Amino acid sequence: MTRTVFTRANLLDGRGPARPDSTVIIDGEHVTEVHAGGSPVDGDRVIDLGGRTLMPGMATCHGHIDMGKVKGPPGVMMAQAMQNCRAMLESGVTGFVGAGCGNDIDAQLQMAIAEGLMDGPRILAGSRLLSTTGHDNDMSPWWHDRPNAGGLLVVDGADGFRRAAREEIRRGAEIVKIFLTSGHGTEGAGRGLSREELVAVVGAAHERGRKVRAHAIWRDDILEAVEAGVDVIDHGDETDEEIVGLMAERGTFWVPSMAFLKWLTELERGEGREWGVVLPSENAGRNWDNLCRVLPMANEAGVRVVPGDDYGTSPLAHRPGVYARELTIYANEVGVKAIDVLGWATRNAGELLGKPVGVVEPGALADLVVVDGDPSDEIALLEDPGATVKAVLVGGRFVVDRLTG
Numbered sequence: 533m534t535r536t537v538f539t540r541a542n543l544l545d546g547r548g549p550a551r552p553d554s555t556v557i558i559d560g561e562h563v564t565e566v567h568a569g570g571s572p573v574d575g576d577r578v579i580d581l582g583g584r585t586l587m588p589g590m591a592t593c594h595g596h597i598d599m600g601k602v603k604g605p606p607g608v609m610m611a612q613a614m615q616n617c618r619a620m621l622e623s624g625v626t627g628f629v630g631a632g633c634g635n636d637i638d639a640q641l642q643m644a645i646a647e648g649l650m651d652g653p654r655i656l657a658g659s660r661l662l663s664t665t666g667h668d669n670d671m672s673p674w675w676h677d678r679p680n681a682g683g684l685l686v687v688d689g690a691d692g693f694r695r696a697a698r699e700e701i702r703r704g705a706e707i708v709k710i711f712l713t714s715g716h717g718t719e720g721a722g723r724g725l726s727r728e729e730l731v732a733v734v735g736a737a738h739e740r741g742r743k744v745r746a747h748a749i750w751r752d753d754i755l756e757a758v759e760a761g762v763d764v765i766d767h768g769d770e771t772d773e774e775i776v777g778l779m780a781e782r783g784t785f786w787v788p789s790m791a792f793l794k795w796l797t798e799l800e801r802g803e804g805r806e807w808g809v810v811l812p813s814e815n816a817g818r819n820w821d822n823l824c825r826v827l828p829m830a831n832e833a834g835v836r837v838v839p840g841d842d843y844g845t846s847p848l849a850h851r852p853g854v855y856a857r858e859l860t861i862y863a864n865e866v867g868v869k870a871i872d873v874l875g876w877a878t879r880n881a882g883e884l885l886g887k888p889v890g891v892v893e894p895g896a897l898a899d900l901v902v903v904d905g906d907p908s909d910e911i912a913l914l915e916d917p918g919a920t921v922k923a924v925l926v927g928g929r930f931v932v933d934r935l936t937g
């Protein structure tokens with residue numbers, strides 16, 4: 533079989549700093565060799581990158597793949613989701629971890645991609661959003677419209693949560709989403725699940741080898757979720773030093789999702805009134821300041837931070853380049869080193885996806901991106917993928933190819 537050989541690559545391998553003049557060899561779906569310099573053999577397809585960056589495909593680890601302008605029946609939502617998959621690939625995003633979808637669309641997309649019916653990212657399929665009676669999602673807050681899109685499942689009681697988790701898993705969910713607290717732009721009914729319900733849903737998912745992710749905003753509730761074994765903390769606005777320590781120890785993933793929070797702080801300051809929404813009193817600015825303080829600390833402590841946000845909502849509509857905006861925020865506004873932020877989007881995200889992706893080394897799946905310029909130098913390059921992302925490969929196959937143009 534013909535191998536694909538990238539030469540003269542500025543290699544970001546997902547683990548360390550850039551390695552100029554590298555050669556990366558792909559055979560079938562996998563990376564087979566990585567070395568300095570290099571001489572390809574006859575019969576190889578050789579691509580001289582001339583100093584362009586070769587890096588692992590990125591993943592976005594909180595998103596709503598079916599959400600967008602259209603709210604319609606399942607087939608229409610699937611069409612919208614397929615379009616959103618294309619926006620991810622065009623952005624160099626080759627992995628997606630669902631944070632709640634309607635009509636089992638994450639799982640169905642995963643099947644369609646595996647069957648070769650379409651190109652798309654590797655997906656860890658999300659469930660419907662499990663939320664309790666009378667809680668925020670049961671009051672149809674302004675931006676979700678989840679009942680219309682079929683993405684909400686209202687359940688109560690430990691038995692209810694166990695059954696709901698099993699049902700979602702039966703329908704293909706690999707990560708079950710629960711709405712533990714209000715906050716982060718929601719109405720504010722208070723705590724969503726009782727402790728008993730929390731423990732039940734985590735136990736039911738883990739018994740079947742699946743993960744749980746929790747929308748958790750308030751300090752004591754985040755701590756309780758981490759202690760209960762929740763795998764992914766979504767938002768975590770009031771995360772503090774104690775929680776950072778516990779997340780590092782437990783290996784908990786954290787999606788700080790500061791792009792949406794930034795939008796909320798702008799609303800709070802009155803800069804976003806054109807959206808015509810009424811912002812619940814959330815102290816978004818206070819939460820923003822807290823995350824700016826705690827996130828670098830979490831990074832240093834080795835917490836598995838991953839990027840992701842409420843993609844699909846109006847301020848973060850799926851489109852090429854949108855997924856990189858938060859990476860720029862972490863590097864340029866929060867002050868985390870760009871190379872570390874890229875590590876969140878690649879290596880850490882690969883660990884959450886549970887596949888050998890997010891690194892460029894022998895044995896890894898060849899999910900790769902070619903970038904004009906070096907994002908570890910200037911991460912904002914990734915916000916303009918039409919100009920900077922020259923090629924994207926999933927499993928060794930080109931899904932975007934602008935190398936000859």
Ligand SMILES: [Zn+2]
Nearest residue numbers: 594631841842
């Ligand atoms: Zn979300």
